[in-house]
Amino acid sequence: MVNTISKAIRAVASLSLAVAIAMPMAFAPTTADAQTRSQQGRDKGVYTPTIWVDPDGCEHWVMDDGAEGYMTPHTTRQGIPVCRRGNVCGVMNSDQFFATNSYRIHKSGKARLSEFFKKTGAVSYIITGHTDSRASDAYNMKLSYNRANAVAAIAVANGARIADVRGYGERQPVAANNSAQGMAKNRRVEIICIR
Amino acid sequence: MINTKILTVFACAVGLSACGDVETGVPFQGLPSDKSVDRGINSHHLSTLQAGIWVDPNGCDHWIIDDGVEGYLSARLDKYGKPVCSGVAPPTHTVGDFKGGSNIPDPN
Numbered sequence: 001m002v003n004t005i006s007k008a009i010r011a012v013a014s015l016s017l018a019v020a021i022a023m024p025m026a027f028a029p030t031t032a033d034a035q036t037r038s039q040q041g042r043d044k045g046v047y048t049p050t051i052w053v054d055p056d057g058c059e060h061w062v063m064d065d066g067a068e069g070y071m072t073p074h075t076t077r078q079g080i081p082v083c084r085r086g087n088v089c090g091v092m093n094s095d096q097f098f099a100t101n102s103y104r105i106h107k108s109g110k111a112r113l114s115e116f117f118k119k120t121g122a123v124s125y126i127i128t129g130h131t132d133s134r135a136s137d138a139y140n141m142k143l144s145y146n147r148a149n150a151v152a153a154i155a156v157a158n159g160a161r162i163a164d165v166r167g168y169g170e171r172q173p174v175a176a177n178n179s180a181q182g183m184a185k186n187r188r189v190e191i192i193c194i195r
Numbered sequence: 196m197i198n199t200k201i202l203t204v205f206a207c208a209v210g211l212s213a214c215g216d217v218e219t220g221v222p223f224q225g226l227p228s229d230k231s232v233d234r235g236i237n238s239h240h241l242s243t244l245q246a247g248i249w250v251d252p253n254g255c256d257h258w259i260i261d262d263g264v265e266g267y268l269s270a271r272l273d274k275y276g277k278p279v280c281s282g283v284a285p286p287t288h289t290v291g292d293f294k295g296g297s298n299i300p301d302p303n
Contacts, residue, residue, distance in 0.1 A: 041226075067265075069265025081272040081274065124281045163282060164277070168275075
């Protein structure tokens with residue numbers, strides 16, 4: 001019984017939330033329906049933000065109400081930050097560094113990467129491995145992580161600091177997997193430089 | 196104007212009224228819904244804020260801004276939405292001139 005009631009309340013709550021999202025204009029507040037003291041000022045509790053772009057190029061909602069400042073990251077509804085440019089400072093085409101299904105880097109690839117980390121000189125690096133969509137998701141998660149780790153090992157050997165190493169497998173494609181070119185683009189290791 | 200602000204900031208600090216109007220210079224009128232500018236002395240659009248990095252106790256980076264009477268703190272995220280924990284400084288330490296965007300000094 002209690003459960004049914006709370007379910008009903010939740011249903012109504014989620015419905016009204018959906019309505020609020022669907023028609024934000026219908027909820028433009030007036031003095032008459034001010035709920036608390038916080039909605040009774042000249043601004044009626046309406047806080048219209050602007051955008052501040054951080055030095056990485058990512059957006060934040062920012063507001064100044066006269067006495068306080070407020071800020072929070074601008075993300076998509078999926079929680080991904082909205083950025084005008086990335087901090088990806090190197091994208092390695094996996095085909096140039098690894099044999100198929102291997103995470104061992106060729107000798108010439110090692111030399112190229114050593115050179116890259118020596119001359120870049122960032123505060124730290126985030127290394128993310130990616131594959132195309134062939135083979136299983138689990139296999140690709142593991143292969144991409146192993147490849148990212150192989151790159152990170154070269155970074156560490158050259159005195160670089162690694163902030164994080166991740167394998168995203170086939171879950172973060174940058175191209176469609178329905179062509180040879182698209183799949184080649186997705187087989188990559190991204191190096192994010194933190195300055 | 197500057198004197199008014201210093202006085203009202205002081206009044207704010209010791210818990211007197213009119214804090215909400217501290218930066219208008221015109222007390223008790225209230226401010227409009229548009230919160231995109233810092234009003235009063237050192238007034239500027241908020242897109243021009245100057246940030247530094249504050250490292251949280253877990254070692255992860257946040258953008259920190261001291262804009263005079265306002266402070267801002269917002270997570271530094273990479274393109275995948277994960278916290279950036281760069282190791283640029285020890286936990287609780289700051290890097291960069293995050294007070295540089297305002298000429299209102301802090302009482303420290």
